[in-house]
Amino acid sequence: MELYGYWRSSASYRTRIALNFKELDYNYLPVHLLKDGGQQHQRAYRQLNPNGLVPTLVDGQVILHQSLAIIEYLEDKHPEPSLLPGSPRQRGAIRALALDLASELQPLINLRVQQYLKQELEVTDAQKQAWLDHWFAESFSAFEKNLEEVADTYCVGDTFSLADVCLVPQVFSAQRFGIKLDDYPILMGVYERLVELPFVAAAHPSKQPDAEA
Ligand SMILES: N[C@@H](CCC(=O)N[C@@H](CS)C(=O)NCC(=O)O)C(=O)O
Numbered sequence: 001m002e003l004y005g006y007w008r009s010s011a012s013y014r015t016r017i018a019l020n021f022k023e024l025d026y027n028y029l030p031v032h033l034l035k036d037g038g039q040q041h042q043r044a045y046r047q048l049n050p051n052g053l054v055p056t057l058v059d060g061q062v063i064l065h066q067s068l069a070i071i072e073y074l075e076d077k078h079p080e081p082s083l084l085p086g087s088p089r090q091r092g093a094i095r096a097l098a099l100d101l102a103s104e105l106q107p108l109i110n111l112r113v114q115q116y117l118k119q120e121l122e123v124t125d126a127q128k129q130a131w132l133d134h135w136f137a138e139s140f141s142a143f144e145k146n147l148e149e150v151a152d153t154y155c156v157g158d159t160f161s162l163a164d165v166c167l168v169p170q171v172f173s174a175q176r177f178g179i180k181l182d183d184y185p186i187l188m189g190v191y192e193r194l195v196e197l198p199f200v201a202a203a204h205p206s207k208q209p210d211a212e213a
Pocket residue numbers: 008009010011012033038040052053054055065066067068102110111112113
């Protein structure tokens with residue numbers, strides 16, 4: 001399998017955590033999101049992923065985009081260990097938390113959105129930071145509230161899941177963008193436990209071959 005990704009892309013990071021959790025081997029092919037005007041926009045890459053976003057997974061004849069679709073594909077092919085464990089209720093909670101981050105928050109803070117704000121709408125750095133602060137606060141305060149109901153060691157109970165896969169990269173992004181995290185003690189407690197797990201640690205952006213200082 002080949003994974004096209006970028007070291008500090010949250011969606012790539014999710015996919016790496018899932019691959020590591022399932023102990024699946026893959027070749028990592030970096031796509032630099034800033035160099036050459038963004039390698040994600042180059043024709044050869046767009047043939048694999050017409051959205052011009054990372055990650056993309058290639059597994060033989062199968063070419064897949066969307067990190068959650070990639071992860072569910074891996075889950076279907078390699079059901080154990082499962083990223084969607086537990087009862088229908090637990091699985092529902094896991095999917096809801098994963099979507100809260102991957103579908104509601106991340107698209108608002110994505111590189112192309114920040115580039116559009118800056119380059120086309122000509123917002124100031126302070127306005128762009130206000131945008132990031134606002135959307136992280138909206139999302140993380142709701143996430144914290146949801147965790148009150150379902151979290152224990154991890155996001156949903158005591159078993160690692162897809163919700164955890166999505167949380168780790170989103171906290172990494174928040175730290176990178178200077179977001180204040182003191183108001184989310186449950187979320188940060190879960191995060192601190194997650195980053196200690198070896199398969200999560202190995203997926204960290206700083207451990208990837210395309211990592212930059
Ligand atoms: N929903 C997509 C999001 C993919 C995405 O937004 N990737 C970002 C990096 S995290 C990207 O490639 N950004 C490039 C750009 O905005 O030009 C997924 O989960 O795969």
